[in-house]
Amino acid sequence: MKIDNSPRPYRLHPGRTAHTLKPRAQRFAHIVGWGMEVPAQVLSNSDLEAIVETNDEWIFTRTGIRERRIADQRETTTSLATRAAQKAMDVADLLPSEIDLIIVATATPEHSFPSTASLVQDLLGATNAGAFDLAAACSGFVYALDIAAGKIQHGTIQTAIVIGAETLSRVTDWTDRGTCILFGDGAGAVVLQGSDVPGGVLNTVLHSDGSGWDMLTLPTPNSRDTYLQDGLHQANRIYMDGKGVFRFATRVIADSIKEALAPLNLTPDQLSLIIPHQANQRIIDHIAKALKISEDRVYSNIVRYGNTSAASIPIALAEAMEAGRIRPGDLIAFTGFGAGLTWAASIIEWSAVPIKPSYTVTWGRRKGEYALAGLRRPVVRWWRRLMLLSPTTWIITARKILVRRREQIQASLQKPPKDE
Numbered sequence: 357m358k359i360d361n362s363p364r365p366y367r368l369h370p371g372r373t374a375h376t377l378k379p380r381a382q383r384f385a386h387i388v389g390w391g392m393e394v395p396a397q398v399l400s401n402s403d404l405e406a407i408v409e410t411n412d413e414w415i416f417t418r419t420g421i422r423e424r425r426i427a428d429q430r431e432t433t434t435s436l437a438t439r440a441a442q443k444a445m446d447v448a449d450l451l452p453s454e455i456d457l458i459i460v461a462t463a464t465p466e467h468s469f470p471s472t473a474s475l476v477q478d479l480l481g482a483t484n485a486g487a488f489d490l491a492a493a494c495s496g497f498v499y500a501l502d503i504a505a506g507k508i509q510h511g512t513i514q515t516a517i518v519i520g521a522e523t524l525s526r527v528t529d530w531t532d533r534g535t536c537i538l539f540g541d542g543a544g545a546v547v548l549q550g551s552d553v554p555g556g557v558l559n560t561v562l563h564s565d566g567s568g569w570d571m572l573t574l575p576t577p578n579s580r581d582t583y584l585q586d587g588l589h590q591a592n593r594i595y596m597d598g599k600g601v602f603r604f605a606t607r608v609i610a611d612s613i614k615e616a617l618a619p620l621n622l623t624p625d626q627l628s629l630i631i632p633h634q635a636n637q638r639i640i641d642h643i644a645k646a647l648k649i650s651e652d653r654v655y656s657n658i659v660r661y662g663n664t665s666a667a668s669i670p671i672a673l674a675e676a677m678e679a680g681r682i683r684p685g686d687l688i689a690f691t692g693f694g695a696g697l698t699w700a701a702s703i704i705e706w707s708a709v710p711i712k713p714s715y716t717v718t719w720g721r722r723k724g725e726y727a728l729a730g731l732r733r734p735v736v737r738w739w740r741r742l743m744l745l746s747p748t749t750w751i752i753t754a755r756k757i758l759v760r761r762r763e764q765i766q767a768s769l770q771k772p773p774k775d776e
């Protein structure tokens with residue numbers, strides 16, 4: 357980080373509260389839980405041959421993808437995100453009520469508002485958490501991780517859940533063979549927790565070059581692209597200049613990792629594992645070459661899931677943990693890139709010692725809090741409706757109910773008895 361000491365056209369007024377603010381002890385943000393959820397439905401390259409003019413050989417050699425997962429009618433960005441978050445909470449052995457913040461990085465939220473994070477918060481029963489979505493496309497997970505880690509390091513929160521979740525199959529143009537072969541659905545989540553033990557998220561760099569916005573877009577009906585009569589694009593469909601994005605990605609990724617390592621006095625060869633956004637196997641291979649490290653130190657699972665945008669890094673992390681590829685003390689890097697254009701890299705000193713999830717007291721309480729969340733929802737909704745009524749409306753409504761009831765009783769008394 358560069359500190360600019362040049363004079364500014366303002367001065368800062370000394371804070372009135374300075375004497376009451378105590379300096380906070382240094383805090384570190386550690387990843388202590390991880391989880392992933394993908395739909396069961398598999399769409400293979402040969403299945404795609406029936407949809408567009410393509411073939412398994414072209415797709416595999418140009419992208420490294422063999423198959424991807426597609427959400428069924430009941431699965432949504434929220435349901436996948438919630439499941440991934442629950443799995444991450446199982447690993448961290450955490451209660452929903454202990455979460456302070458939920459961030460969902462997604463390009464396919466269910467609504468512009470409310471945020472998908474708010475829906476996840478409700479489903480989890482995380483009643484003490486703030487929640488918001490973050491839009492930085494395929495870089496979204498790294499951006500969200502940085503925001504959550506920053507709040508933990510600042511000491512304002514203790515526990516956050518960062519989720520990357522997508523249902524890209526719902527916005528894919530299934531007539532465009534240049535894009536429809538790439539994308540898949542899924543979600544991954546991590547639990548971040550504060551500690552005074554050094555390590556965890558060490559440094560993150562975030563970048564954007566909005567001049568390349570039109571290289572990869574998913575316009576809404578509100579976009580200039582779509583609302584103009586001669587609009588270029590259809591709303592809710594992905595458009596991509598594949599070659600342009602490929603060139604951009606291979607130009608920036610390695611440099612962003614080096615940039616994130618530099619202030620820590622670390623070099624790429626000290627990284628045990630790099631988990632990049634899974635966009636194309638050729639891009640993943642390029643990272644190893646550009647950083648002069650062996651290919652097995654750059655994690656890849658694109659063959660099974662395709663490009664799941666903001667979800668790809670946390671899904672890969674959960675798989676890497678499951679496969680024992682990360683050990684306490686390892687230095688790892690996340691790197692994301694995509695629409696915006698945006699790109700980002702984060703360096704993490706892994707500290708969590710994985711313990712097999714077991715049926716602890718917290719496990720039981722966690723299940724209890726999920727069940728309570730299910731009960732709480734209808735009760736709170738009805739209560740809120742009732743509370744919206746002013747006292748006068750309450751009295752008028754109560755009178756109406758009583759009058760109607762009296763009329764019903766009178767009507768029933770006046771009815772002639774039925775013939776036997």
Ligand code: UT7
Binds near residue numbers: 409601634636
């Ligand atoms: O997550 C956000 C970041 N996204 C990315 O990083 C994506 C980056 N880009 C890419 O991964 C690649 O550009 C693609 C995989 C999308 C495309 O690969 P490419 O090597 O750049 O192919 P291309 O678009 O230049 O097409 C080469 C040829 C064309 O035929 P002609 O014009 O040479 O006769 C295409 O029409 O391949 C043809 N083609 C296909 N053929 C069979 C394009 N798509 C297909 C297909 N099956 N699915």
